[in-house]
Amino acid sequence: xxxxxxxxxxxxxxxxxxxxxxxxxxxxxxxxxxxxxxxxxxxxxxxxxxxxxxxxxxxxxxxxxxxxxxxxxxxxxxxxxxxxxxxxxxxxxxxxxxxxxxxxxxxxxxxxxxxxxxxxxxxxxxxxxxxxxxxxxxxxxxxxxxxxxxxxxxxxxxxxxxxxxxxxxxxxxxxxxxxxxxxxxxxxxxxxxxxxxxxxxxxxxxxxxxxxxxxxxxxxxxxxxxxxxxxx
Amino acid sequence: xxxxxxxxxxxxxxxxxxxxxxxxxxxxxxxxxxxxxxxxxxxxxxxxxxxxxxxxxxxxxxxxxxxxxxxxxxxxxxxxxxxxxxxxxxxxxxxxxxxxxxxxxxxxxxxxxxxxxxxxxxxxxxxxxxxxxxxxxxxxxxxxxxxxxxxxxxxxxxxxxxxxxxxxxxxxxxxxxxxxxxxxxxxxxxxxxxxxxxxxxxxxxxxxxxxxx
Numbered sequence: 001x002x003x004x005x006x007x008x009x010x011x012x013x014x015x016x017x018x019x020x021x022x023x024x025x026x027x028x029x030x031x032x033x034x035x036x037x038x039x040x041x042x043x044x045x046x047x048x049x050x051x052x053x054x055x056x057x058x059x060x061x062x063x064x065x066x067x068x069x070x071x072x073x074x075x076x077x078x079x080x081x082x083x084x085x086x087x088x089x090x091x092x093x094x095x096x097x098x099x100x101x102x103x104x105x106x107x108x109x110x111x112x113x114x115x116x117x118x119x120x121x122x123x124x125x126x127x128x129x130x131x132x133x134x135x136x137x138x139x140x141x142x143x144x145x146x147x148x149x150x151x152x153x154x155x156x157x158x159x160x161x162x163x164x165x166x167x168x169x170x171x172x173x174x175x176x177x178x179x180x181x182x183x184x185x186x187x188x189x190x191x192x193x194x195x196x197x198x199x200x201x202x203x204x205x206x207x208x209x210x211x212x213x214x215x216x217x218x219x220x221x222x223x224x225x226x227x228x229x230x231x232x
Numbered sequence: 233x234x235x236x237x238x239x240x241x242x243x244x245x246x247x248x249x250x251x252x253x254x255x256x257x258x259x260x261x262x263x264x265x266x267x268x269x270x271x272x273x274x275x276x277x278x279x280x281x282x283x284x285x286x287x288x289x290x291x292x293x294x295x296x297x298x299x300x301x302x303x304x305x306x307x308x309x310x311x312x313x314x315x316x317x318x319x320x321x322x323x324x325x326x327x328x329x330x331x332x333x334x335x336x337x338x339x340x341x342x343x344x345x346x347x348x349x350x351x352x353x354x355x356x357x358x359x360x361x362x363x364x365x366x367x368x369x370x371x372x373x374x375x376x377x378x379x380x381x382x383x384x385x386x387x388x389x390x391x392x393x394x395x396x397x398x399x400x401x402x403x404x405x406x407x408x409x410x411x412x413x414x415x416x417x418x419x420x421x422x423x424x425x426x427x428x429x430x431x432x433x434x435x436x437x438x439x440x441x442x443x444x445x
Contacts (some may be wrong), residue, residue, distance in 0.1 A: 040288040041412055067383040069413040089383045106384055110333055110358075124291075133293045138246060144300075145293040152333035152357065217421065 009055045010198065011048065011062020013038070013093050014122040019161050019194045020064060026198055028062070031055075035122040044071040052077055062197060066090040072215055079212035086197050087207050087220055091116065095159045095189035098205070111154040113182070116161065116189070117169045126150055126174050146180065156182045159189040236264065237273040237394040240305065244277035247297030249304040266316075273306045273349055275432070282430035291335060299340055301373035306347055320351040322442055325367045326377060327355030329388035334381035340431040341377060350375075350433035361395040363389065368401050376437055380411040390422040405443050408434060409432040
């Protein structure tokens with residue numbers, strides 16, 4: 001007997017793999033894209049659109065992305081497809097669980113470098129870049145570069161999506177903090193947002209686009225409610 | 233292009249500050265004009281670096297190292313240009329908007345604008361709309377250039393434009409914006425005069441807008 005076609009697809013950043021996998025069995029097909037794409041927003045937009053276009057059989061496309069430097073603005077699925085996107089800025093907010101906590105956290109502690117387990121595993125970060133610069137140039141250059149990059153940072157924060165000890169992640173972020181002379185902190189995020197992304201309900205925390213319409217900035221507009229200046 | 237200018241370009245792209253300095257000096261000693269070294273060596277090299285960054289071929293650190301190398305040459309050329317009393321093309325105030333502490337792109341814009349013959353007033357990072365307003369009042373610039381690296385802070389750009397408008401200063405300046413989440417469409421939506429995808433483009437767009445004015 002032929003396996004029924006998977007008509008629901010999740011296209012997500014590699015950084016979210018851990019969180020999505022933690023949800024267990026799902027009826028979805030998963031397509032993960034390289035986390036490094038976030039560095040080049042126009043390339044990310046293009047790659048995402050190509051991936052969406054290649055999923056003609058699907059009737060539901062779920063994006064495991066936030067605004068991510070507005071890379072998702074302008075994306076369009078086909079007219080028979082529904083596309084769902086979390087109404088959030090990036091994977092930090094997604095892991096924290098809601099946009100307002102992210103904005104509050106951001107306003108209170110702007111100089112923070114956030115990590116999740118997925119970010120550590122899938123993404124570049126200044127420590128990895130430091131070692132690359134040492135290898136390609138020299139140590140003095142690497143010291144200067146990363147000092148410049150991190151000069152406004154004060155904290156390295158590990159956001160855990162579940163309440164458990166995660167020694168490798170803790171060790172990595174502690175090492176990162178110590179190496180760059182930052183304060184190490186931990187906070188608990190949640191899996192609730194990604195859970196809702198996959199299983200609904202798609203309430204105000206989501207953008208649901210139907211009929212092949214384009215994703216626009218306006219769809220994300222309730223971010224104005226959390227003006228940074230108000231919470232400063 | 234002379235061999236030397238090609239070598240300067242290569243050294244900037246490779247991020248070799250001492251070599252750029254040496255080559256720039258050699259060029260000047262051999263009678264090359266500071267304008268030639270700047271416009272055919274240092275600046276085009278940084279444009280190539282900017283393109284490489286946008287394609288993901290260069291990391292932010294590599295771009296910074298190239299910028300540092302370019303600066304090593306710029307430092308030799310600048311006093312000569314000043315001595316020639318080359319008139320500044322115009323004045324720009326540049327800053328990263330409120331809530332945002334990212335300054336690498338903004339610093340590149342400052343450097344390229346300076347290299348491009350503009351007087352630059354760098355306001356720094358986390359600049360409120362009131363600070364932009366005060367700076368416009370104080371310096372009467374031709375350009376106000378804003379940078380934001382985050383979707384959480386880019387809305388502040390609209391606020392700056394609004395505050396300038398409220399104070400009757402919006403039409404006295406040309407407003408340019410940039411940063412990873414910023415696009416031409418966003419620039420249009422908030423009523424900025426131009427958008428630049430990198431520091432090199434910021435200069436070329438500033439140049440053409442000045443001509444139109």
